[in-house]
Amino acid sequence: MLHIVNKSPLERNAVDTCLRLATKGSAVLLIEDAVYAATKGSAVSAKVQAAMANLKVYALAPDMEARGVAGRVMEGVNLVDYNGFVDLVAEHNNCQSWL
Amino acid sequence: MAIVNIAGKDVDVDEEGYLTNLADWNEDVAAYLAQEEKVEMTESHWEVVNFLREYYNEYQIAPAIRVLTKAIAKKLGPDKGNNKYLYELFPYGPAKQACKIAGLPKPTGCI
Amino acid sequence: MSDVTGGIDMDDETEGVVKKFMFLNRKAPYGTIYALESLEVVLISAAFDQDVSLAFVDDGVYQIVKGQHTKGIDQKNFSPTYRALEGYDIEKLYVDKDSLEARGLSEEDLLVDVQVLDSAAMADKMAEQDVVISF
Numbered sequence A: 001m002l003h004i005v006n007k008s009p010l011e012r013n014a015v016d017t018c019l020r021l022a023t024k025g026s027a028v029l030l031i032e033d034a035v036y037a038a039t040k041g042s043a044v045s046a047k048v049q050a051a052m053a054n055l056k057v058y059a060l061a062p063d064m065e066a067r068g069v070a071g072r073v074m075e076g077v078n079l080v081d082y083n084g085f086v087d088l089v090a091e092h093n094n095c096q097s098w099l
Numbered sequence B: 001m002a003i004v005n006i007a008g009k010d011v012d013v014d015e016e017g018y019l020t021n022l023a024d025w026n027e028d029v030a031a032y033l034a035q036e037e038k039v040e041m042t043e044s045h046w047e048v049v050n051f052l053r054e055y056y057n058e059y060q061i062a063p064a065i066r067v068l069t070k071a072i073a074k075k076l077g078p079d080k081g082n083n084k085y086l087y088e089l090f091p092y093g094p095a096k097q098a099c100k101i102a103g104l105p106k107p108t109g110c111i
Numbered sequence C: 001m002s003d004v005t006g007g008i009d010m011d012d013e014t015e016g017v018v019k020k021f022m023f024l025n026r027k028a029p030y031g032t033i034y035a036l037e038s039l040e041v042v043l044i045s046a047a048f049d050q051d052v053s054l055a056f057v058d059d060g061v062y063q064i065v066k067g068q069h070t071k072g073i074d075q076k077n078f079s080p081t082y083r084a085l086e087g088y089d090i091e092k093l094y095v096d097k098d099s100l101e102a103r104g105l106s107e108e109d110l111l112v113d114v115q116v117l118d119s120a121a122m123a124d125k126m127a128e129q130d131v132v133i134s135f
Helices: A014-021 A032-038 A045-051 A061-066 A082-091 B027-036 B043-059 B065-076 B083-089 B094-101 C034-048 C058-064 C079-088 C097-102 C119-127
Strands: A002-005 A027-030 A056-060 A078-080 A095-098 B002-006 B009-013 C020-025 C051-056 C092-096 C115-117 C131-134
Touching: A002 A014, A002 A082, A014 A027, A014 A032, A014 A045, A014 A095, A014 C119, A027 A032, A027 A082, A032 A056, A032 A061, A056 A061, A056 A082, A061 A078, A078 A082, A095 C131, B002 B027, B009 B027, B027 B094, B043 B065, B043 B083, B043 B094, B043 C079, B065 B083, B065 B094, B065 C079, B083 B094, C020 C034, C020 C058, C020 C119, C034 C051, C034 C058, C034 C079, C051 C058, C051 C119, C058 C079, C058 C092, C058 C097, C092 C097, C092 C119, C097 C115, C097 C119, C115 C119
Parallel strands: A002 A027, A002 A095, A027 A056, A056 A078, C020 C051, C020 C131, C051 C092, C092 C115
Antiparallel strands: B002 B009
16 A cells, blocks of 8 residues: 655644554655655654655655755655655555545 | 426426425325326325335435335235336336335435 | 556446545635535546545645634535535545644544544645546
8 A cells, every 4th residue: 555645744734644554564745735744853753754664755846956955864764756756656566645 | 306286285306307495295196296107096006105204214215126025025915025016016116116206315326 | 457548448348447546625715616526526527436536635624623704705505515524435544643732723623533544644645546636
């Protein structure tokens, strides 16, 4: 399962709930405002870091760049471009969007 | 949207003839809507129409035909809760025609 | 499953194939249109004879609390409609335990029969779906 989240973790609980309800081995792709969850030094960094023990976390690079946070990517987060986004969707047998 | 005058009262209906406001419904209105549908109302027709109104009051939706049939079978027995019986009463579709006469919106999930 | 359509196939080859659809509800009613839209899609989906379930997570649990009266806000109270789902053969309603507790609610506060699931059980339910549709 590929989980796709697009809401800021500091404003909404979508990232939080997604991390709680994603099964071990699932992939989580952070896009749009959710890319803030992939940055180091935030109030939610520790939680995301901990979740990476069981989940593969990806972030959409163009969204990080657009928001000026590309230089603050947390260790362990895999950056993907739009082609990588498509590959992720194609690799997983299903995906779930967290609105 | 159009306004029709039924027994001296102005009533809003939509482009398909369904009542816009449920509260406008009464037996005169039902009789008028039935006439528009070319349905001659008998006791059996009223039974279904009243059943639909009760269903709507309880659940706030007009049931899909399959759900209506099952619910009628449960309440009024299998000899009434079947497609044949209901289509004989309302040849152009019980959910659609009976709902209209009952003053309900078009059933959700009616495809 | 088709990778392109996320599993929604309408062609003849797959006619009769029953897939597991979950509608994931995470928004409170009335403040936004999501809850009502979800409910309408759920009712329509019943016509396709699929394996449909509903999950209520986060503020989504507020959709099914008892005692909703909407007269004062001039919006339709659609909460009674959740009780009609059984008649549509939609009987799998899952509620996230943490979300309930975080809101001071318990199963008795809900207007329909549900299964309350802990995080692990809810995660498994989601993972086993062919399609998860979020609202």
